Amino acid sequence: MAADGTALPAKGRSRIQERNRTRILDAALDVFSAHGFRGATLDQIAERAGMSKPNILYYFDGKEAIHVALLxxxxxxxxxxxxxxxxxxxxxxxxxxxxxxxxxxxxxxxxxxxxxxxxxxxxxxxxxxxxxxxxxxxxxxxxxxxxxxxxxxxxxxxxxxxxxxxxxxxxxxxxxxxxxxxxxxxxxxxxxxxxxxxxxxxxxxxxxxxx
The missing domain is CATH 1.10.357.10 (Tetracycline Repressor, domain 2)
Incomplete structure (x- = not known):
């Protein structure tokens, strides 16, 4: 797991992985901006992204990793x-x-x-x-x-x-x-x-x- 919470370093990601990562971050921006860090959940981010929670966790090591990557x-x-x-x-x-x-x-x-x-x-x-x-x-x-x-x-x-x-x-x-x-x-x-x-x-x- 990379320091910014990603499962792979940027140069090792495929186009699909980059697209999915961007999709997760955009969904997370919606959720965090509406609910704050404490009120946001991985389930909300997954639902907003149209992805499963396990799929989210393939790219990021939890809610905090997504938040840190966004910031x-x-x-x-x-x-x-x-x-x-x-x-x-x-x-x-x-x-x-x-x-x-x-x-x-x-x-x-x-x-x-x-x-x-x-x-x-x-x-x-x-x-x-x-x-x-x-x-x-x-x-x-x-x-x-x-x-x-x-x-x-x-x-x-x-x-x-x-x-x-x-x-x-x-x-x-x-x-x-x-x-x-x-x-x-x-x-x-x-x-x-x-x-x-x-x-x-x-x-x-x-x-x-x-x-």
Whole structure:
């Protein structure tokens, strides 16, 4: 059994095995994002995947192995917009591009957002090493970048750490609380309205002299 919970190393898998593994992970994403790790069961994942439980266990060594594989596979995708922050555009535009990217991820990847939210709410027992080794250094790097923009007065004086966390709180809310939003706000033009509102909240905060 490989470290990520797979029965075979990637280069040793056939196309059918790769297809089945992807099928299991997609089904598990549905189940974990809806029920969290504790509420999810292998039986639910097997039913969602249209496979038998023994067949699931051929590919993964239990529920936790599936969960760890999902988190590991999605981590780089999830932090990619933060990694790209500051590589192009002037500071205000770069930060607004990041905000738009996070909002778009909430629109197109709500299951992934809820998967991470559930893991964090449980104290990140499986994701903790990724947070320490991948997210923390990147977060520190981008906060230093933002503080540099502030010090040269290219953007307003903002608290870099809390500004990024406020972005996450606002944009990820649309995915993590999707059921509530669908009840409260008509679906027609919902995302266009959300983007206009997010722009109205964040853009003025970044203008030099906004303090």
């Amino acid at each position: 590991g596979a999605l981590m780089e995708t999830w932090i990619a917009p933060l990694r790209a922050l500051g590589q192009t555009a002037e500071p205000k535009a770069a930060l607004m591009d990041y905000i738009h990217a996070k909002l778009e991820m909430s629109r197109t990847m709500p299951r992934e957002s809820r998967l991470f939210a559930n893991e964090i709410l449980q104290g990140a027992p499986r994701m903790g090493p990724h947070l320490e080794s991948e997210l923390k250094p990147l977060f520190d790097e981008k906060c230093a970048l933002i503080r540099g923009w502030v010090s040269t007065r290219r953007i307003a004086p903002i608290d870099a750490e809390h500004f990024l966390m406020t972005i996450w709180a606002v944009t990820q809310h649309y995915a993590d609380f999707e059921a509530q939003i669908d009840t409260l706000v008509p679906r027609d033009a919902h995302w266009a309205r959300a983007r206009r509102h997010v722009d109205a909240v964040f853009a003025p905060m970044l203008e030099p002299g906004a303090d």
